[in-house]
Amino acid sequence: xxxxxxxxxxxxxxxxxxxxxxxxxxxxxxxxxxxxxxxxxxxxxxxxxxxxxxxxxxxxxxxxxxxxxxxxxxxxxxxxxxxxxxxxxxxxxxxxxxxxxxxxxxxxxxxxxxxxxxxxxxxxxxxxxxxxxxxxxxxxxxxxxxxxxxxxxxxxxxxxxxxxxxxxxxxxxxxxxxxxxxxxxxxxxxx
Amino acid sequence: xxxxxxxxxxxxxxxxxxxxxxxxxxxxxxxxxxxxxxxxxxxxxxxxxxxxxxxxxxxxxxxxxxxxxxxxxxxxxxxxxxxxxxxxxxxxxxxxxxxxxxxxxxxxxxxxxxxxxxxxxxxxxxxxxxxxxxxxxxxxxxxxxxxxxxxxxxxxxxxxxxxxxxxxxxxxxxxxxxxxxxxxxxxxxxxxxxxxxxxxxxxxxxxxxxxxxxxxxxxxxxxxxxxxxxxxxxxxxxxxxxxxxxxxxxxxxxxxxxxxxxxxxxxxxxxxxxxxxxxxxxxxxxxxxxxxxxxxxxxxxxxxxxxxxxxxxxxxxxxxxxxxxxxxxxxxxxxxxxxxxxxxxxxxxxxxxxxxxxxxxxxxxxxxxxxxxxxxxxxxxxxxxxxxxxxxxxxxxxxxxxxxxxxxxxxxxxxxxxxxxxxxxxxxxxxxxxxxxxxxxxxxxxxxxxxxxxxxxxxxxxxxxxxxxxxxxxxxxxxxxxxxxxxxxxxxxxxxxxxxxxxxxxxxxxxxxxxxxxxxxxxxxxxxxxxxxxxxxxxxxxxxxxxxxxxxxxxxxxxxxxxxxxxxxxxxx
Numbered sequence: 019x020x021x022x023x024x025x026x027x028x029x030x031x032x033x034x035x036x037x038x039x040x041x042x043x044x045x046x047x048x049x050x051x052x053x054x055x056x057x058x059x060x061x062x063x064x065x066x067x068x069x070x071x072x073x074x075x076x077x078x079x080x081x082x083x084x085x086x087x088x089x090x091x092x093x094x095x096x097x098x099x100x101x102x103x104x105x106x107x108x109x110x111x112x113x114x115x116x117x118x119x120x121x122x123x124x125x126x127x128x129x130x131x132x133x134x135x136x137x138x139x140x141x142x143x144x145x146x147x148x149x150x151x152x153x154x155x156x157x158x159x160x161x162x163x164x165x166x167x168x169x170x171x172x173x174x175x176x177x178x179x180x181x182x183x184x185x186x187x188x189x190x191x192x193x194x195x196x197x198x199x200x201x202x203x204x205x206x207x208x209x
Numbered sequence: 210x211x212x213x214x215x216x217x218x219x220x221x222x223x224x225x226x227x228x229x230x231x232x233x234x235x236x237x238x239x240x241x242x243x244x245x246x247x248x249x250x251x252x253x254x255x256x257x258x259x260x261x262x263x264x265x266x267x268x269x270x271x272x273x274x275x276x277x278x279x280x281x282x283x284x285x286x287x288x289x290x291x292x293x294x295x296x297x298x299x300x301x302x303x304x305x306x307x308x309x310x311x312x313x314x315x316x317x318x319x320x321x322x323x324x325x326x327x328x329x330x331x332x333x334x335x336x337x338x339x340x341x342x343x344x345x346x347x348x349x350x351x352x353x354x355x356x357x358x359x360x361x362x363x364x365x366x367x368x369x370x371x372x373x374x375x376x377x378x379x380x381x382x383x384x385x386x387x388x389x390x391x392x393x394x395x396x397x398x399x400x401x402x403x404x405x406x407x408x409x410x411x412x413x414x415x416x417x418x419x420x421x422x423x424x425x426x427x428x429x430x431x432x433x434x435x436x437x438x439x440x441x442x443x444x445x446x447x448x449x450x451x452x453x454x455x456x457x458x459x460x461x462x463x464x465x466x467x468x469x470x471x472x473x474x475x476x477x478x479x480x481x482x483x484x485x486x487x488x489x490x491x492x493x494x495x496x497x498x499x500x501x502x503x504x505x506x507x508x509x510x511x512x513x514x515x516x517x518x519x520x521x522x523x524x525x526x527x528x529x530x531x532x533x534x535x536x537x538x539x540x541x542x543x544x545x546x547x548x549x550x551x552x553x554x555x556x557x558x559x560x561x562x563x564x565x566x567x568x569x570x571x572x573x574x575x576x577x578x579x580x581x582x583x584x585x586x587x588x589x590x591x592x593x594x595x596x597x598x599x600x601x602x603x604x605x606x607x608x609x610x611x612x613x614x615x616x617x618x619x620x621x622x623x624x625x626x627x628x629x630x631x632x633x634x635x636x637x638x639x640x641x642x643x644x645x646x647x648x649x650x651x652x653x654x655x656x657x658x659x660x661x662x663x664x665x666x667x668x669x670x671x672x673x674x675x676x677x678x679x680x681x682x683x684x685x686x687x688x689x690x691x692x693x694x695x696x697x698x699x700x701x702x703x704x705x706x707x708x709x710x711x712x713x714x715x716x717x718x719x720x721x722x723x724x725x726x727x728x729x730x731x732x733x734x735x736x737x738x739x740x741x742x743x744x745x746x747x748x749x750x751x752x753x754x755x756x757x758x759x760x761x762x763x764x765x766x767x768x769x770x771x772x773x774x775x776x777x778x779x780x781x782x
Contacts, residue, residue, distance in 0.1 A: 091288040092611065093582060093607055093609050094666070095550065095582075096285045096286070096343070096369065097285065097286070097287055097371075098343065098397070099500075102500060103502065106502065
């Protein structure tokens with residue numbers, strides 16, 4: 019597999035005799051063309067996606083809770099691997115868009131992280147609710163344990179105009195064409 | 210011994226395989242120094258700035274294999290700013306002037322330019338092997354030069370490099386007279402290659418034992434190639450996205466490769482391909498599925514459950530704990546396991562947890578090398594793992610959420626990692642994560658006597674933590690720390706230690722400019738490099754409100770003095 023030169027660290031050269039002064043020419047610094055590429059890697063990992071290559075999702079990152087913002091260089095995964103996956107993800111996204119996939123973010127009050135669902139995968143509201151139940155069971159039961167009481171969740175969405183609407187009023191097809199984001203709200207707030 | 214003729218002494222030295230032994234004998238007397246340096250065939254330079262290239266080639270003019278490593282390890286995770294350094298140019302220039310017999314060059318994390326590759330290709334008539342790992346700065350034009358001019362080329366191994374793609378021409382540059390290839394790995398090349406040129410190259414390379422293709426190579430091309438390589442031992446496939454008919458051809462071609470032991474690639478693999486790999490599985494000793502998010506738990510386990518002789522497995526965490534249990538019950542010879550995250554965002558949902566690791570440890574007692582990304586861990590699990598697998602040499606655990614405690618008890622993971630260092634007496638490399646206090650460092654310092662490399666992130670409470678490590682780990686060579694509360698006190702607590710180590714990296718810690726200056730003054734044989742997150746200005750005051758805090762510190766021993774190729778953002782004290 020990978021050539022693991024770390025294994026050879028025991029065989030590292032160490033010059034034991036006093037070094038003699040060596041005459042060496044000035045090393046030419048190559049032009050910093052290499053650096054320009056690196057900026058693209060970090061747009062995904064930095065919290066403020068202000069780089070030119072940041073896609074629409076990163077510009078929404080400001081809405082996500084600061085505690086769950088990504089840390090530079092974490093997790094410690096090689097840039098090559100990340101780039102390979104991003105390339106694949108971009109290709110998959112393109113493919114999905116060509117096939118008409120419609121991914122929207124789903125947030126749930128009190129849950130630490132958001133999910134994404136493809137609205138095209140569901141035939142109607144019932145399937146959507148079932149899917150969301152499945153996705154958020156952990157958070158639901160955790161919330162139930164914490165509050166210890168009977169709780170209800172209302173499903174709302176943000177439409178093209180930015181208004182918060184209750185899910186279920188309009189026909190399904192109209193809904194998926196106007197829904198930009200989903201939000202599962204705690205019972206108390208929904209009232 | 211000094212009364213023996215030099216040829217005899219040289220012959221005796223040829224029985225010393227280790228660099229460290231050869232270094233030692235060279236110190237005995239002038240005669241031995243001369244004999245040793247003129248007969249040295251392989252040199253390993255762990256840090257390209259530790260010694261001047263000219264000095265090295267003058268001392269070892271007859272070197273045949275040169276290995277050089279450049280940027281610090283954390284550069285892999287974008288923690289080292291671009292243009293920091295690590296240039297291959299000076300090394301290739303120096304070798305071109307003084308080491309005509311160079312046959313092999315291996316470089317890791319270095320900046321290699323096309324002009325460097327062109328010089329390399331033209332300067333060494335007996336050049337046989339080029340291995341570049343995690344390098345950048347070159348394009349396929351540089352590869353074209355290598356292909357065109359290295360008449361005796363046996364090995365061209367490109368691992369995870371960032372290569373500019375200038376088209377498929379390079380592969381056609383191997384002349385018809387080139388029939389010596391043993392190993393060809395171009396998996397990291399992003400663009401297309403000419404299938405006809407590839408097939409013809411393989412057809413005239415009867416000694417080919419290792420072939421790793423890139424994403425652009427189709428199943429059909431792969432099938433045609435495999436018919437020509439019945440002695441292939443290591444294969445990296447191209448993309449596996451085709452329709453079923455292509456797989457039938459592939460299957461019959463694969464059947465002819467009785468020597469195939471190691472498999473990788475699987476780019477964009479469709480689940481249809483899986484059954485066609487089955488005939489190979491029971492011979493495989495190495496399997497890398499870590500670039501294949503398209504195969505899920507059930508596809509993966511169907512394949513892996515047949516790989517009963519597997520020694521090395523790299524997978525994604527979509528294999529899940531259940532899948533790891535299948536690995537544990539099927540792969541009793543497993544020595545190395547790497548489980549990579551398929552979702553890089555920290556707060557994902559659990560697919561791989563401590564349960565998978567415990568299962569592996571109880572099923573695979575030969576396990577000695579681990580890289581494990583997971584969402585949670587417990588002390589109990591780590592203690593169990595340590596008891597089950599005392600043979601760990603490399604143990605790298607990455608819990609994706611920084612400072613996450615024991616998932617059940619909410620305690621720090623000190624106990625668990627403590628058990629690892631205590632039980633695994635041969636541990637040479639360790640990466641820790643999760644919530645950790647100074648206690649874990651006490652154990653590392655106390656028990657980590659063979660430890661050579663330690664990676665720390667978001668861990669520890671005070672300077673005592675780092676001090677335990679600096680004072681206790683006698684064989685420590687590389688220490689890399691990020692975002693941990695260690696200050697000048699720890700940095701300066703044992704300055705002599707740095708001369709016994711290759712390097713120290715500290716970023717996001719509490720060291721100050723003053724502390725670094727003191728270190729540089731006390732230890733002239735070290736280069737103390739500081740890098741701060743600055744925009745255009747070079748004023749330190751801009752930095753986090755604390756005028757003297759150092760963002761990134763890289764300290765390494767060197768006989769070369771301060772380097773003259775450092776960019777503006779690097780200050781060498």
